[in-house]
Amino acid sequence: MGCRCQNICIRYKLLCNPFSGLMQRLNDGEKVIVAEGYIFNLEKRCYVQAGPYVPTVVLEQPDLVKQSHEEFVRAGSDVVQALTYYGHREGLKLIDRSADLETLNRTALRIARECATNTGTLMAGDICNTNTYNPANPNNREKLEAIFKELLAVISTSQEQVEWAIEEGADFIVAETFGILDEALIALDVIKRYGKGNFHAFKRKPDLPFYDFLLKENGVPAVITIAAHDNFKDGVECTVDEVEVTEAMKRIESAGADVVGLNCARGPDTMLPLMEKIKKSGVKAHLAALPVTYRTTEKEPTFMTLTDPKTGKLAFPINLDCALCPRDDIFEFGRRCDELGINYVGLCCGNSPHYTRTLAESFGRKPPGSKFSPEMSLHCIYGTDEKVDKYLTTDAIENVLGRKNQPVD
Ligand SMILES: [Zn+2]
Numbered sequence: 001m002g003c004r005c006q007n008i009c010i011r012y013k014l015l016c017n018p019f020s021g022l023m024q025r026l027n028d029g030e031k032v033i034v035a036e037g038y039i040f041n042l043e044k045r046c047y048v049q050a051g052p053y054v055p056t057v058v059l060e061q062p063d064l065v066k067q068s069h070e071e072f073v074r075a076g077s078d079v080v081q082a083l084t085y086y087g088h089r090e091g092l093k094l095i096d097r098s099a100d101l102e103t104l105n106r107t108a109l110r111i112a113r114e115c116a117t118n119t120g121t122l123m124a125g126d127i128c129n130t131n132t133y134n135p136a137n138p139n140n141r142e143k144l145e146a147i148f149k150e151l152l153a154v155i156s157t158s159q160e161q162v163e164w165a166i167e168e169g170a171d172f173i174v175a176e177t178f179g180i181l182d183e184a185l186i187a188l189d190v191i192k193r194y195g196k197g198n199f200h201a202f203k204r205k206p207d208l209p210f211y212d213f214l215l216k217e218n219g220v221p222a223v224i225t226i227a228a229h230d231n232f233k234d235g236v237e238c239t240v241d242e243v244e245v246t247e248a249m250k251r252i253e254s255a256g257a258d259v260v261g262l263n264c265a266r267g268p269d270t271m272l273p274l275m276e277k278i279k280k281s282g283v284k285a286h287l288a289a290l291p292v293t294y295r296t297t298e299k300e301p302t303f304m305t306l307t308d309p310k311t312g313k314l315a316f317p318i319n320l321d322c323a324l325c326p327r328d329d330i331f332e333f334g335r336r337c338d339e340l341g342i343n344y345v346g347l348c349c350g351n352s353p354h355y356t357r358t359l360a361e362s363f364g365r366k367p368p369g370s371k372f373s374p375e376m377s378l379h380c381i382y383g384t385d386e387k388v389d390k391y392l393t394t395d396a397i398e399n400v401l402g403r404k405n406q407p408v409d
């Protein structure tokens with residue numbers, strides 16, 4: 001991993017992060033696997049409400065959030081991403097919990113920091129779309145004021161989350177799921193202005209002679225990902241504010257993002273062709289791809305547009321199970337990312353530890369969770385191992401399942 005401070009690592013694990021941090025790993029050509037999708041995952045476990053999707057679970061069940069982080073790391077995630085998605089003031093206002101803003105954010109960040117430190121992974125602060133910025137407002141004075149207020153809302157929302165993330169020791173900041181390019185650029189600007197240095201670590205160990213290594217001149221790395229919704233202009237994928245997605249990536253890169261790409265909205269099948277376009281368009285920054293784990297199609301390119309083939313009704317959000325990717329899709333997604341040279345790779349909504357493990361294994365890794373990866377040679381019916389009772393194995397498969405022998409991996 002190229003860590004240059006091994007003695008320090010042992011004594012001051014927390015302070016080691018900048019030396020073997022995100023950018024060094026990416027610059028060294030390493031894959032960085034990132035588990036996102038905590039909100040959907042915890043909604044399925046009945047700890048987050050579909051609709052507002054605000055992670056009050058952080059305050060109500062902090063041990064569960066900690067365990068979720070640990071499960072994703074065990075499954076192969078290199079990053080512990082703090083569960084602050086929709087934990088901004090706009091989210092909390094929706095559920096009349098505005099007073100919990102700072103406590104929720106700081107608690108989520110501390111849980112993530114602790115897990116990352118304990119597992120030797122990277123910790124990311126997380127900010128996201130605010131759903132308050134409307135690019136369609138006409139350009140008159142009254143509306144302009146409204147837009148400006150909205151901008152301020154975006155800025156103040158992002159700023160407070162970034163500052164807390166830095167104080168709580170984030171190694172980098174993820175700003176994600178922006179459908180609107182302008183909002184993504186504002187978020188990036190806020191990270192650049194307020195995401196300077198790991199002051200938390202500095203304050204803890206001010207006597208260390210090398211603390212200045214920790215105060216990064218250019219601020220913590222910024223990962224900016226766009227959610228490419230079902231918006232097209234002349235048949236080309238666009239952001240909600242009508243900028244071609246490849247052009248949007250270039251603008252985010254020029255504005256100083258360290259990693260740019262796509263997350264959420266699209267499943268592997270509709271995200272990969274767009275990632276290929278982005279790659280070919282000449283974006284030089286490290287690329288990120290974190291699809292949802294649903295089988296989106298050319299006709300229904302995002303999980304918000306998917307319909308249930310049985311009922312014809314919109315599947316989003318609670319009937320999306322009918323379109324879940326099989327694990328082989330996730331494995332194939334990993335292989336394609338490898339071919340395309342995409343090194344910041346992960347999964348968003350729909351993700352679960354078994355998918356993250358599959359992704360890690362697609363890169364030839366064996367995370368601790370691989371201890372329980374499938375071993376079908378020991379299966380009671382399909383098994384081929386001599387220890388398996390022959391009564392039910394492949395010899396008898398026709399009798400038991402009523403069908404002819406099938407090849408087993
Ligand atoms: Zn998502």
